[in-house]
Amino acid sequence: MKIFQLLLLTVVVFNFISFPQVDTKIAVIIGNNYKLIDAENHLGIIYLSLNDLLENLDIPFELSEHKNSISVSFSDQSFVLTIQNPFVNILDSKSKTKKIYQLLNSPYLKKNNVYISSLSAIELINFIWNKQLIQLAPNRIKVEEKEFEQQIDTIPQLKISKLEVEFENDAVKLKLLFSDEIKNYYSFYRSRNLHLILWNVIVPKDSVIDFIGKDLLDKIEIKSIGQFTELTIHLKEEETISESFKSENRKELIIRISERDFGDWYTKESEHFKIIYRDSHSHLVNHLLASAENSLKHLMEIFNYKPEQKIIINTYDVSDYGFGGTTTIPENYIRIEIEPLEAGYEVIPYSERFQWLLSHELVHIVVNDMAGNLESSLRSIFGKVLPERNQPLSVLYSLLTNHNRYTPRWYQEAIAVFIETWFSGGYGRLLGSFDEMYFRSLVNEKLPFPSDVELENYTSHISIFLENILYLYGTRFVGHLADKYGVEKLINWFSLEEDEFYPSLEAKFEKVYNTDFDDEWNNFIKDETEFQKQNISTLQTAPLTQTKRLSEESFGWITKPYFDSKDRSLIFGFHKPGNLAQITKFDLKTNSYEQIVSLPSPSIIQIASLAYDETYNQMFYTRNNNQLFRDLLMYDFNSKNEKLIFEDIRVGSLTISPEKHELWGVQHQSGKAVLVRSKYPYTEAQSLSAFMVGDELQDLSINRKGDLLAVTLHFSNGQQSIGIADIKEIDKGNPIVFKTVSSNGTPENPSWSLDGNYLYWNAYVNGVANIYRYDVATEEITPLTNTIQGLFRPIEISNDSLLAFEFTTKGFIPVVFKIQKTERLPAIQYFGQRILDKSPELLKWNLEPTRIIKDTINVSEEKSYNSVSSVSLKTFIPTISGFQSRIVLGLYLQFNDPLLFNDLIIDAGISPFKETTNDIKYHLRLKYSYHQKFIVAAEYNATDFYDLFNKRKRGMLGGRFALGYNYFLIYDNPLKIKHSTELSLYKDIKYINDNQTEVSIPDYLILKSEIDIKDLRRTIGSTDWESGDWIRLSILGYTSDPKKPKYSGQLMAEWDKFFLLFFDHNVLQFKIATGYLFEKEEIPETKFYFGGFGNRAIENEPVKQYTKMFRFPGVPIYSIVADKFVKVMISNSLPALRIPGASFLGIDLKNINFSIFSQGLYSDSPLVEKAIDAGAQLNFVFQHWENLETTLSAGIAKAWWNGGNDHEWFISFKLLKD
CATH class of the missing domain: 2.120.10.30 (TolB, C-terminal domain)
Structure with missing residues (x-):
């Protein structure tokens, strides 16, 4: 026996001498409290301080006088653990019996603390204690009540003592009161009716209850069948949803039935939030408001921030997986999908998901909404401006009124994940096993780390993680900063003081950390690589599984x-x-x-x-x-x-x-x-x-x-x-x-x-x-x-x-x-644990559970959502636009409510400079949409910003008044079928087709109806659609002055088919289009006009205009005039070229894409009956200010027709995203 103990001691000593230990901490989670206990990692074996663990668990213990053993006492049992001895004596005080328990590793003494492997400690304590320790990860242990095997008892039969039916605006609520707690029930739909099965419930007799004149409910049939009672709830609506829950006394079962998310919207408010929700979400509302207030209170302290207006929370239930989304433009708004999150691989470690989600999204609100003095002043005048493609100057106003929004996505997500982790008591990606796995695998596969520019514009587009990879690197980088420089400096980097003047990310970084940003990113890569190499070495100390x-x-x-x-x-x-x-x-x-x-x-x-x-x-x-x-x-x-x-x-x-x-x-x-x-x-x-x-x-x-x-x-x-x-x-x-x-x-x-x-x-x-x-x-x-x-x-x-x-x-x-x-x-080290070891104050960031503080939050009474009274002015900016050859000074205003039920845009101006004529012209573009379906538009001498730079002008002399309606017949991704109808009255019109074609009649009415069918898909790494079909069918009717009416009509159809061909991202597009004009007299404004690429020098239209029905590169634009036609196009778009890290003066090159094409046209044009062309287009896509995109395009084409040929080239610069 002495020889065995000597050998054992020799092995232990050899291990300690041969391999250095890593000092660390283990978080012990008891309820909502976190306790850090000392620990050491010896070659992948985590040894924890048993003294610290027992003390935090309130388990009595005593270290012997000679420090060679420790006695631990429980209610009925106790054990004595001896240093350097793997065998533990367990004594049962009732039966006076003794058991021998063998540890996985021998304990040792260090600074009067007994260290024992964490697995041994968990197994030993769980073997005796009336609670259980759960190892969530090598660095986290959770204390839970011990689960004993549950016996399933015979359930006595219950009686229904009362049935109540309550009718609400767009729902019905059934309340069933039983003689005791209802233990088991289930429901299902058959046709439109809901069936409720109540096990071990009896009724004295079968019955039918009719509900005459009620919108949703027709009748309820109650029938006793053997061991159960079945309620058949006959409903009048085809699509309904139902939910069931018990009351507090557990004897009442409540069934709520409503139309499938088509009901009314309601609102409640707390001190800092206004929540907008459907009735079917009402059971979550107080919980969400309390969670939001809980998180915001701490964020306001951390960032010294106070919101100027109430933050909107809008709940939805239109997706099967939950998520959150945030914007601060034009107002602070959070969208919450209320479903369970998409789980798997611990990609997102979380505890209570609503608190976790709201904490994450509120960090975005706080960081992006902070403003310096000048920015705050500009917001008070212009609002927080949303970039608008038709008014590119809005980009400048947006930069001036919400500067923080224009930062890299990895930067945005980094601080949100950092805080989400500590607000949730360590449940977050900073301490997540998936993040560790990704970086460990990256080092093990000997792959390079991307730069911050490469990450945004290359890696996030080709990786299987897509933009989620920005969370990984952003989180890891700020973790590196917190570990190296501390949490206070990290918060300072993301904070904005009132006297700061639009600091850039890099400039603020150098100010806070006194080092170059790029150098620190490289340091992060070196430190992360070394950290993961150590983990890999630790894992290799034990035999690896042969796969x-x-x-x-x-x-x-x-x-x-x-x-x-x-x-x-x-x-x-x-x-x-x-x-x-x-x-x-x-x-x-x-x-x-x-x-x-x-x-x-x-x-x-x-x-x-x-x-x-x-x-x-x-x-x-x-x-x-x-x-x-x-x-x-x-x-x-x-x-x-x-x-x-x-x-x-x-x-x-x-x-x-x-x-x-x-x-x-x-x-x-x-x-x-x-x-x-x-x-x-x-x-x-x-x-x-x-x-x-x-x-x-x-x-x-x-x-x-x-x-x-x-x-x-x-x-x-x-x-x-x-x-x-x-x-x-x-x-x-x-x-x-x-x-x-x-x-x-x-x-x-x-x-x-x-x-x-x-x-x-x-x-x-x-x-x-x-x-x-x-x-x-x-x-x-x-x-x-x-x-x-x-x-x-x-x-x-x-x-x-x-x-x-x-x-x-x-x-x-x-x-x-x-x-x-x-x-x-062997157990690895977690990088996030290093941060906690150095900054234990982060444990104080752990939020109290919402259930504890919910009753302390003041919540207003429920009100119906009034979209009209909720409308407010979101944007008010001065503009400069073009109108043909004139410069127009104007104002751009946007009014809407948070749900965009009412959205009004007013773009008004005056052209005072009299460049071409002596008269002053007034200009107006007004557009109002209701529920994003009904549209009313009015235009008078409507401006076009891009007329300032282009020879081809789109500003149209005259007026237009339109009524439109559009809705989706089918919205079932990827299949979407949309119907649009618009009735437009044109007044005093002189030219159409970019002022290239003179009209014969200045006043006319057009009715157009279109069906748009999209069934399109793309793969990871694509830049455009790669597979599927796109079909458009339209009919148009024209009439002129009622006194001398002229009539005509058009039928048009086009079909695009996309294929992946030969290799990844090589897309072949096939198009066929046709049109037919019905007319008795010559009406130029209703004919079909073909020609040209269509791209102007400065543009806001999609860059690949050659794919449009009426474009025909190689011949002058609008030069082929026809009453009927058939057009065919074949185009091949090569895989986009992405150059990692391509950036100059803050402008990043996202990709270069190249397309070749050929088209054939057969028409009844008197000049060109048959034509064919071939051409190519090259596009350089750039990114500015992290969130804005521009495209430089060039194209060349040649066309041939019976009796002639011609060629065309262009260079065009497109503002904002394609």
Whole structure:
């Protein structure tokens, strides 16, 4: 025994001598409080101070007199831990028995503190204590109540004691009062009617209640069927949504039914906020206001900021994943999509999502809204000006009135993520495992870091992360600054003092940090590289798992995979640069793959939701994943046909029972996650359980027997767990109970073994995503891998092999490896933890939970949103414009309400200089839109800023009055069908076609109606549309003076088809267009005019004007006049050339794109019946002031026709974004 102890001591001493330890801290989370305890990282093993841990947990302990042991006491048990001895004696005071517990590593003494590995401490304390410690990450431990296995008791039958129906403006509320708490119920729609199943509820007799004369509700049928009672709620509307929740006494069930987000808007106000919401969001309103006030209060202290007006919060529920968006122009406005966030890979670590979202968005408000004295003065005159393409001088006013907005996106997001992390008590990307994985992989792959310019204009366009990569680098850079220089200087960099005069980002940086910005960015790269090399070295101290890559090709982002054992293939979806998102079948025998279906509108992280029924050879998947409501489809591999099962069902996280063929999923509705299932043959979806707002459900997986459901649970306190529920108990009508399998390391992606005896998942327990296995029989959890970059979405493909997807900076790659326990999992260091170690005051930034402070916030009574009274003047600026050869001095005003129900633009001016004639001309352009559908416009001698610079003038002599209406017949991304109709009266008109064509009649009326059909898609890294169809159909009617009327009409149609051809981003566009004119007399203003590129020297139109119907480069503009025509065009746009870091004097070159084209025209023109041309166009796209874009274009073309030929070239500069 002495020899063993000597050897053990020798090994420990050798380790300490051979490898230096890294001093660090571990955050212990107890409720809403954070405590930092001392820790050391020895070769990837985190040792924590047991004294500090026990003291913060209020567990009694005593260090022995000779400092060679520590005694720890619990209520019924105690243990003694001896220095340099891995064996612990546990004494039970009741039974007087003793147990021996072996630690993973031996403890040691340092400065009167006993240090023990964090895993050993957690296991030992959890073994005895009545609470449990959960290791969220190597640097974070959370204290939770211990979960005991829940017994499912027999539920007594309940009676309905009262049924009340309350009618609201656009909703109806049913209140069911029971004799006791209702434990289990679910609902589903069949046709338009809502069915509510109440388990273990009886009624004395069946009944029918009619509601005559009510808008939404027709009748309610109540019927007792065996163990349950069914309520059939007959509804009059085709599309409704419903939500159910219990009252505080738990005996009342409330069902609220309303039209699907078509209802009225309402408002409430707090001290600093005004929230605008629909009635179906009302249950969230007070919580949102309290969360916003909670965050803003602390931001005002940090930045010495006070808002001048109330900040608008506008809630929406038109997407299946939640998000936030912010602008400070023309007013401070936050949009919140209330649904659960898109989860996965811990890309976004968060706790209570609304507090987290609002904290992030409010940082943008505060940082961008701060102003110096001059800027504040200009705001009081002009407002915060939004750039307007038709008035380019608005850009100058915008720069002067909201200067901070024109900074790089990475800079904007960096401070928002920094503060979001600490406001949420460490739940944020600064302490996130995904960010660590990305930078560790970047260094491990020996890839270069981008410069800040390259990041914005190159990396963010070609990376699978798109603009999300700006969050990664921005966060990491400010983390570097906080670590090196402290938090106070970081806040100073982002703050703006009243006496500061429009400081640039770099100038302010040099003032605060006394160093050059570019030099510090390079220092950041060096420090980050060294930090990650240390982590990689730590991970390599233990044997790495031997994996075999099945492809050297990265698949970008991926869906949940499914293994088809019949032909040994893998079914999954992916989205990567240069490829349209798709679901593919990957052959494990040949490592080749083929597309099954294309996936329009993929989401950024999960792409889509997928399930596969191997028995029936059917695949289920979702579309509309990144916007609007998800549809659920089924693809039959036998017939090669797909079928829409449920439209707008909003369900994802799909899985299917191999035994019963039931389809399960998670529905997002009214901000909640709802567990649903649909039984074969999938005609209706049953809502089984609605989770509380803030608690979320994802990653469903059913074992092959069909009796166990595994899920990932995310709670509002930030904890994430793998849980298992017994489906048999659910079928009996018992409440759904999830048994927690693991909460360590943000576990996710549960997947069952082929025999159903094991459950696999990935988790960041040691800071790296590794694969774990749970034995259902023994409840033992075994780590299976030790990797450097990270493995995700495990799936068993044989008894001894697993397949998973390895993370790379370019996306995920499938790998296989043997199923065996890994020897050791070294823990990495988190960069964010270094900041916390040096600046522990950041823990004080942790916000109190909203539920605690909600009642202290004063909230006004609910009011209906009045769009008219909410209208205010947003912009008031003097302008200079052109009108033919005149200079026009004028004013530009914009009035609107926050929801743009009423939007009025007035552009008025006078041309006083008499350059061409002696008369003074007055000018007016007025446009009013209602709900962005109804439009009223009036123009008189309407100006055009670009007339100041161009020979071809668009300012039109005369007047125009128009009424318009446009709306979407279908808005189902990517398919959008829009109908527009406009009736225009023209008065005293002299010329049309840029004042090139004289009209025959000065007064006339035109009615035009158009159908615009777009079904267009693009890939990651594109600069324009790359695939799909664009169809326009229009009809036009013309009439003149009623006394001597003339009539004519036009029919026009055009179709554009886009293809990806030969290689990534090489786009072939095919166009065919035709038009026919009906007229009895010659009316020049209704004929078709062709010719020219169309680009003026200084322009505001799209740069590729040659693709328009009436453009024909090579011949003079408007020179071919026809009554009927057919036109064909073929154009090839080469992949855009992006030059990393191309920048000069603050002007960045975003890309260079080049197109070649040829067109053919057949018409009844007396001069040119048949014509053909060929040409090319080159575009240089620049970015100024970070958010503004301009394009320099040049083109050349030659045309041939019967009897002649001609050529044309142009150079044009386009202001603002194309």
